[in-house]
Amino acid sequence: MAENRLLDVVDVHQSYGEERVLEGISFEMDRQDVKVLVGPSGSGKSTMLRCINRLTDIDEGEIALDGESIYDMNQNDLRRQVGMVFQDFNLFAHLTALENVTLGLKRVRDMSEPDAVEKAARQLESVGLREQANSYPAELSGGQKQRVGIARALAMDPKLMLFDEPTSALDPELIGEVLEVMRDLAEEGMTMLVVTHEMGFARQAATDVLFLEDGELVEQGPPDQLFEAPEQDRTRDFLGRLTSLHGDQ
Amino acid sequence: MTRSTKRAVRDGALAVFWLWFGARLLNDWFGGVFVAAGEPFFDPQPVADASTALREAVAGTGVLGEPVGWVANGLGSLSFAMTYLPDLAAGAWLTVVLTIFATIFGLVLAVPLAAARVYGRVTHWVALAFIELIRGTPLLAQLFVLYYALPLSRWFAAVPYLGSGIVPEQAVWVAVVGFTINSAAYQAEYIRGSIEGIDPGQLVAARSIGLSRVQGIRYVVMPQALRFAIPSWTNELVYLTKYSSLAAFITVGELFHAARAAAYANYRFLDLFLLAAVVYLALVLSATTVMEWVRGRVAIPGVGGSGDGRMSAD
Known part of the structure; x- marks a missing residue:
């Protein structure tokens, strides 16, 4: 196995009761890869992400992080290494922006209060929210909330970041600030797996685009190839519709 | 106003x-x-005399004397209250003791009960059985079992200092145990409702940064759920203030017991119970005032309302 390999997803099947969601998905990610998952709603993109940090369990197949099966790892340890950003932000409503970030540092990484605060403050600054450190989620805009969400995940120093439609719940004028943070992160070399409809982000930042439909990985490849010369008609149809809707930003 | x-x-x-x-x-x-x-702090006799004097002065003046008669009645009630309030004070103190201890101990039990009810597997059924048993049987029956069927008061008698000083009866502590158990069941249901009202994404997010389930409940769900539970918790405090009168039936000399005992001496049951009701009202208003203050103290924007009792438009 390559030294640089971070994530292996091998023939993953998953179902909710009778409903089969993932039907044999395989792909891999090297360090510093930025892969974008696209596909129609219900195609299994979010489920795929949730399988990787075991928020959802798989029925068959194998997922390995750094060569180790995620089912051999301590669940909480796995999650510390895999950051997750949610569509609905899911900020802890009763904690300030700063406390949202320090909670994991104190309780999971056992950092002292001053160390946790210092690290959290730096993390918030890196997403441009130094001023908002003491604001509660209800006092923040959607874009600010999502940036806190990103800071909260990053503070745990994850090896891999999962983004589950991070801009889908945002007003159009707030999408840019979140994408900017994500582009910076990609440039710094963070390994990222992103579910999004933002094709502009995919073109600029992605190393690969993966097209999922009906629980199957239809096609994957570098964004230029997938957007300009897809091999499958299904891919062409979907990406064509998506680009006309969301355009390039 | x-x-x-x-x-x-x-x-x-x-x-x-x-x-x-x-x-x-x-x-x-x-x-x-x-x-x-x-x-009494002030001698009620002059007030009673004034009342009698007024009534005699207007005796036989018919309709014209009516308003003066009302004043005389008012003075009569005042002297009655001045005479008997000291008897009720000791009872009101026990009512306060019962209510505060039972609410606090009840809360301590209710939090894990509610968590077990929502998140537990085996413990879910244990919590459910406890809650339904307690809510489904009369409080008075529970007190009788504790006081007459179990040797609780004998155990409490063996504890040094308990049942002496400003809390004079062991029966009070038996009642505290009874009300605690009862209140825990009701409070657990209030808190369960609050927990179920919290967005499940909160716990998912807690889990996603590596917090264990228990940590997620402890640090993320509960702090929010308890804030949402404050209004129903206030209600529980109000109920308990008045339900604590049932302790009279296991010999606790609380407010209702004190009023009844005074009434046995003079047969003015209605007057004494009305006087006790005024004291209950003052205690209940105190409870809601304190809870309003607590709610304001722990208020966080976006969690559990704004604290002024009205819904925000958001």
Whole structure:
């Protein structure tokens, strides 16, 4: 196995009761890869992400992080290494922006209060929210909330970041600030797996685009190839519709 | 009346009540600081005499004398209250003790019960069975079992200091146990409702940064759920203040018991129960005032409302 390999997803099947969601998905990610998952709603993109940090369990197949099966790892340890950003932000409503970030540092990484605060403050600054450190989620805009969400995940120093439609719940004028943070992160070399409809982000930042439909990985490849010369008609149809809707930003 | 006027009237009335209540308890516990223990602060006899004099003065004047008669009646009630309030004060103190201890101990039990009810597997059924058993049987029956069927008061008698000093009866502690168990069941249901109202994404997010399930409940779900539970918790405090009168049936000399005992001596049951009702009202208003303050103290934007009792438009 390559030294640089971070994530292996091998023939993953998953179902909710009778409903089969993932039907044999395989792909891999090297360090510093930025892969974008696209596909129609219900195609299994979010489920795929949730399988990787075991928020959802798989029925068959194998997922390995750094060569180790995620089912051999301590669940909480796995999650510390895999950051997750949610569509609905899911900020802890009763904690300030700063406390949202320090909670994991104190309780999971056992950092002292001053160390946790210092690290959290730096993390918030890196997403441009130094001023908002003491604001509660209800006092923040959607874009600010999502940036806190990103800071909260990053503070745990994850090896891999999962983004589950991070801009889908945002007003159009707030999408840019979140994408900017994500582009910076990609440039710094963070390994990222992103579910999004933002094709502009995919073109600029992605190393690969993966097209999922009906629980199957239809096609994957570098964004230029997938957007300009897809091999499958299904891919062409979907990406064509998506680009006309969301355009390039 | 504006909000602030209403609040001022209420706070003023409560200040008078607690000034009297505090002075009364101090006086009686320390053997007569101001007047002899159990004696009225001011002699009610002159007031009673004034009432009688007024009534006699207008006797036979018919309709014209009516308003003066009302004043005379008012003075009569006042002298009655002045005479018997000292008897009720000791009872009101036990009512306060019962309510506060049972609510706090009840909360301590209710939090894990509610968590078990929502998140537990085996513990879910244990919590459910406990809650349904307690809510499904009469409180009075529970008190009888504790007091007459179990040797609780004998155990408490063996504990040094318990049942002496300013909390004079072991039966009070049996009642505290009973009300705690009962209140825990009800409070657990209030808290369960709050937990179920919290967005499940909160716990998912907690889990996603590596917090264990218990940590997620402890640090993320509960702090929010408890804030949402404050209004129903206030309700529980109000109920318990009045339900604590059931302790009278296991010999606890709380407020209702004290009123009844005084009435046996003079047969003025209605007057004494009305007087007790006024004291209950003052206690309940105090409870809601304190809870309003607590709610304001722990208020967080976006969690559990704004604290002024109205819904925001958001």
